[in-house]
Amino acid sequence: MNVKQSDMMGGLAKGLRVIEAFTAETPRLSISEAAEISGLDRATTRRCLLTLAEHGYCAYDGKFFTVTPRVLRLGTGCLASMPLPRIVQPWLDQLSEQIGQSTSVAILDGAEIVYVARAAQRKVMSIALMPGSRLPAYCTSLGRVMLAALPETQALELLNSHPLQPRTAHTLHDIDALMTELARVRTQGYAAVDQEVEQGLRSVAVPVKNARGVVVAALNTGLAASSESIASVIETYLPSLQQVSSELRGVLS
Amino acid sequence: MNVKQSDMMGGLAKGLRVIEAFTAETPRLSISEAAEISGLDRATTRRCLLTLAEHGYCAYDGKFFTVTPRVLRLGTGCLASMPLPRIVQPWLDQLSEQIGQSTSVAILDGAEIVYVARAAQRKVMSIALMPGSRLPAYCTSLGRVMLAALPETQALELLNSHPLQPRTAHTLHDIDALMTELARVRTQGYAAVDQEVEQGLRSVAVPVKNARGVVVAALNTGLAASSESIASVIETYLPSLQQVSSELRGVLS
DNA sequence: TGTATTTGTTGCATTATCGCACAAATTTGG
DNA sequence: CCAAATTTGTGCGATAATGCAACAAATACA
Numbered sequence: 001m002n003v004k005q006s007d008m009m010g011g012l013a014k015g016l017r018v019i020e021a022f023t024a025e026t027p028r029l030s031i032s033e034a035a036e037i038s039g040l041d042r043a044t045t046r047r048c049l050l051t052l053a054e055h056g057y058c059a060y061d062g063k064f065f066t067v068t069p070r071v072l073r074l075g076t077g078c079l080a081s082m083p084l085p086r087i088v089q090p091w092l093d094q095l096s097e098q099i100g101q102s103t104s105v106a107i108l109d110g111a112e113i114v115y116v117a118r119a120a121q122r123k124v125m126s127i128a129l130m131p132g133s134r135l136p137a138y139c140t141s142l143g144r145v146m147l148a149a150l151p152e153t154q155a156l157e158l159l160n161s162h163p164l165q166p167r168t169a170h171t172l173h174d175i176d177a178l179m180t181e182l183a184r185v186r187t188q189g190y191a192a193v194d195q196e197v198e199q200g201l202r203s204v205a206v207p208v209k210n211a212r213g214v215v216v217a218a219l220n221t222g223l224a225a226s227s228e229s230i231a232s233v234i235e236t237y238l239p240s241l242q243q244v245s246s247e248l249r250g251v252l253s
Numbered sequence: 254m255n256v257k258q259s260d261m262m263g264g265l266a267k268g269l270r271v272i273e274a275f276t277a278e279t280p281r282l283s284i285s286e287a288a289e290i291s292g293l294d295r296a297t298t299r300r301c302l303l304t305l306a307e308h309g310y311c312a313y314d315g316k317f318f319t320v321t322p323r324v325l326r327l328g329t330g331c332l333a334s335m336p337l338p339r340i341v342q343p344w345l346d347q348l349s350e351q352i353g354q355s356t357s358v359a360i361l362d363g364a365e366i367v368y369v370a371r372a373a374q375r376k377v378m379s380i381a382l383m384p385g386s387r388l389p390a391y392c393t394s395l396g397r398v399m400l401a402a403l404p405e406t407q408a409l410e411l412l413n414s415h416p417l418q419p420r421t422a423h424t425l426h427d428i429d430a431l432m433t434e435l436a437r438v439r440t441q442g443y444a445a446v447d448q449e450v451e452q453g454l455r456s457v458a459v460p461v462k463n464a465r466g467v468v469v470a471a472l473n474t475g476l477a478a479s480s481e482s483i484a485s486v487i488e489t490y491l492p493s494l495q496q497v498s499s500e501l502r503g504v505l506s
Numbered sequence: 507t508g509t510a511t512t513t514g515t516t517g518c519a520t521t522a523t524c525g526c527a528c529a530a531a532t533t534t535g536g
Numbered sequence: 537c538c539a540a541a542t543t544t545g546t547g548c549g550a551t552a553a554t555g556c557a558a559c560a561a562a563t564a565c566a
Contacts, residue, residue: 010299011523016327051266054261069360073273074327075326089381131326134326134329261523296556299515
């Protein structure tokens with residue numbers, strides 16, 4: 001269907017941009033700050049914020065706005081409505097216990113991965129991951145598996161659309177190198193990432209397919225970088241991951 | 254500040270109502286269904302949905318709309334920007350390991366509790382709880398602790414504003430009985446709930462206060478209803494919960 | 507199959523929003 | 537303490553959204 005201008009509501013789109021201006025780095029915003037971040041007119045931003053405050057999505061102390069837990073209702077309707085988390089959680093719990101490491105399932109949203117389920121075993125990352133958490137796709141094992149499942153042109157487009165800030169000294173941040181790596185991930189059927197997200201963290205991921213063979217998510221395990229090589233890490237954990245992935249394929253529509 | 258009609262954006266408020274129409278029970282909506290749930294005109298609802306789809310918050314297959322993970326960005330900005338989850342998570346992990354049971358921290362949003370951090374130990378509930386998950390406050394230990402911290406008139410107002418559907422045969426659903434229970438929770442400093450949320454599930458909760466002594470959240474542990482009495486459950490776990498709560502008081506502003 | 511009912515789409519007059527420009531208030535810097 | 541600079545609040549014309557009603561298309565039903 002063609003998109004007609006007459007069927008668009010500017011006010012809604014603008015309000016959503018204002019909500020997204022609130023991040024972990026900028027949790028408290030004045031009207032001017034919110035306007036700058038969202039790229040909207042100050043008057044419009046102010047009306048958005050007052051509307052959000054009136055409906056309980058924002059709190060206003062006369063100077064700064066902060067989002068309230070009420071906005072969680074907007075997003076968790078989605079998480080709660082997804083069958084995926086509920087279906088994979090038992091598998092994740094069992095796998096995590098079996099291999100003694102944290103396991104996660106994530107999906108792709110644009111150039112980011114979104115964690116939808118997780119079984120944490122021990123703290124290995126500095127940041128706390130939970131369902132809904134986001135990381136860039138290009139430097140994570142989960143992300144590479146899902147990027148590799150896309151048509152190459154689309155993967156390239158996604159990688160080009162966002163700056164590739166290296167997160168550690170090991171992070172691949174060259175487009176050509178990444179596309180080569182994606183090709184390898186595609187043929188070998190898994191992705192291994194060695195301290196590219198965070199110093200001291202390694203992870204191995206495999207795709208999760210539905211019954212029709214379409215990649216709908218990715219499954220990984222993350223562990224502390226020890227003395228053993230990344231090759232032995234793959235040898236140790238990949239079979240279990242692939243086992244769970246193939247079992248999930250039967251239960252996902 | 255007075256709320257002026259001229260400072261409100263109807264389009265934004267309407268769009269948010271449309272997003273909230275999508276729940277776990279109604280994940281796929283036609284235009285008419287969304288219009289009915291949100292109470293808006295079909296034409297307006299359609300324009301909202303098309304706008305959301307255009308910006309990637311919805312998917313449209315020509316007949317039904319579904320929300321996409323993109324909407325998680327709206328809510329998780331809030332969760333990510335809250336210092337509380339990050340601060341309490343280590344305490345939760347340690348407490349959970351120490352007592353061998355699942356522990357959670359939640360806050361109050363209207364008549365509902367919202368989980369903000371959780372350390373799962375074993376599956377005891379049929380529904381998967383995660384940060385962002387919601388439950389009615391009146392029948393949960395976490396909710397009762399926070400309701401008890403409110404002025405009585407405000408607690409009463411919240412309880413009256415929402416129908417008290419009993420979830421099990423044990424659920425207290427009489428306003429007077431609940432207010433009496435809240436008074437007891439207030440004096441004894443904790444709440445114990447015996448299979449009122451779900452058959453076979455018991456939980457004990459304590460308030461979490463900031464440095465100024467204001468109740469900002471609640472901490473609980475939930476466990477399977479075993480042969481031992483709820484009294485012995487309290488005896489076993491309450492001291493650990495209170496210990497963590499008092500330690501948290503020092504680190505929360 | 508034919509009819510009734512629901513659903514999706516469009517036109518249009520009414521009504522509200524947008525963003526500019528300017529005024530008021532607040533903060534910054536000497 | 538004052539003045540400059542920044543931020544916040546507001547009036548207004550141009551522009552866009554609203555909701556009604558009418559219509560078309562799909563669906564249900566007998």
